[in-house]
Amino acid sequence: MLKQEINDLLTQTGPGTPMGEMFRQYWLPAMLAEELPENDCPPVRVKLLSERLIAFRDSEGRYGLMDEFCAHRGVSLWFGRNEEGGLRCSYHGWKYDVTGQAIEIPSEPDERHSALCAKIKLKSYPMVKIGGVLWAYLGDQAKTPDLPQWEFARVPAEQSFTSKRWQECNWLQALEGGIDSSHVSWLHSDGLKSDPLFKGAQGNKYNLADRKPFFEVVESEGGLMIGVRRNAEEGHYYWRITPWVMPSFTMIPPRGDHPIHGHFWIPIDDENCWVFTYDYHPTRALTETEVQHMQDGKGVHNEFVPGTFRPLQNKDNDYMMDRAAQKRGDTYSGVKGISMQDASLQESMGPIVDRTKERLVSTDSGIIMARRKLWRAVEALRDEGITPPGVDVAHQEVRSAAVVLPADQSFIEGCADALRVRPGEKHASV
């Protein structure tokens, strides 16, 4: 349960809001790199943190992310021409470089041209390509943090795959699904048996045999480590440990030698978010079969309405609910696929769930602590200017883990190394 004012504080991310200011401390996934595949390719409309922006890649391969609308008459620059080192408005030919600086105003006399251009600059943000993702920083340029170090984005390209999808609800309820480990044994119980990116791991047997797990939530420098333990062989527990790094990064514990996967939830506006979903393997290239499965929407990915980032299963078709499959036990909820099982339920809560009415139980402690940490960090930034956790790249060097430990060993002790990035070393997984 949250008071309404705290719910508002955590869910509103537009310019000038406290949580919006906190999101603006981080490099955020803004787009997939494939959306701007070559120099002078078509520009792309991007909405992030309730700001309408235009993204483009100029003739020299530089990325631009700036106010979508021309300073002249407010025309969308999506209709513009991306050519010769800048984006030119189709209406009167005003042209901007990747920093938003006006570089041509054709209608102005030559003698006034330079002076007028110098005075016109659209709001712009830096955007860089790391891995398969374009990362943007929407904060104070004087405080630009170090570039992101997430392992999935730093391994060689052939070891990583990222997709993105539109989710039609506030970012926080989507994130909360990612750290709510207790729903997995129910909602996703079918996936452990059948999904090609999950099945076959020894750990799945522990998952399926013990549906009443115990939880341990431990605060970390960057956020939380959420450990879930189930019974394993005599005197041992099977632990699955999920890191959450502020504000919205999670990594799902691995299964066998399958790639590791996770999400970033990025606010589009207060009622929509992007879900960036990554899969990577720390020590080997993804196989063609694995990549094909990911493109086909298996694992934690999904299928799309062709040519869009909207999931094929969506509100318009009731997520293709299949009651027969539900009855047969093929799926628990009747919705197919891990990601859409989550999205369908999270979207059903409404665009921004009313947390004053919820009835949390102790197994929701991960969610409770995540909210508390966000709340604390937002206030510390607002009131004292303290940089929030997760900005420091050291906080980003985390891994999830799935291990069997002696019953008397804490996962923090037993997995101290496993929960850190170790370049060239495999992830801890059973």
Place this chain on the structure above:
Amino acid sequence: MSVPDTAARWHPTLLSSCALATTAAEARYRVNAPEFTRRSSRVIALDGESARIVRELGGRSWGGGHFLVFESAVPDDALLRHSGTEGTGTEGTGSGGTALLSEELAGADTVVMIASAGANAEAASVIGDAAAARGIMSAGLVLPGGDSVNEVVSALRPNAMVLVVLRDAADVPEVLSALRV
């Protein structure tokens, strides 16, 4: 992906009959009934430091939770001391009075143990076992305490379905509020 037969045959008639009814405008039609039965929580301090916090919390207004301090184990039971103040949610049990664990658990649906360095494993075991025997959800909040935290966690682990290791004791009331103690 092919459209399942069931989805193809049946089309929702009203907006509120389908998943499109998740707009803010439709949210006003949600049933606005009063909160269901009040939760009945027991918050139990296991040691001196956590007792100080529980005593302070017990003086605030809560939703019906009892704030208690573990005193000692007695045969097949334990002696607890009330930390609440009359009229602030402890349902008539004045601050300083004692009760048996078995009596307190009779009407409880959640037990939250609060522990810091020095928490005794016996207390956690007695309370955890009693809660488990009655099918009551048990949780543990571990206060910050340096290197000894691991020992406290080890003591609580067998006896609490959920353990939260805190870095700031100021989070205790927020966690309890979220649980509607």
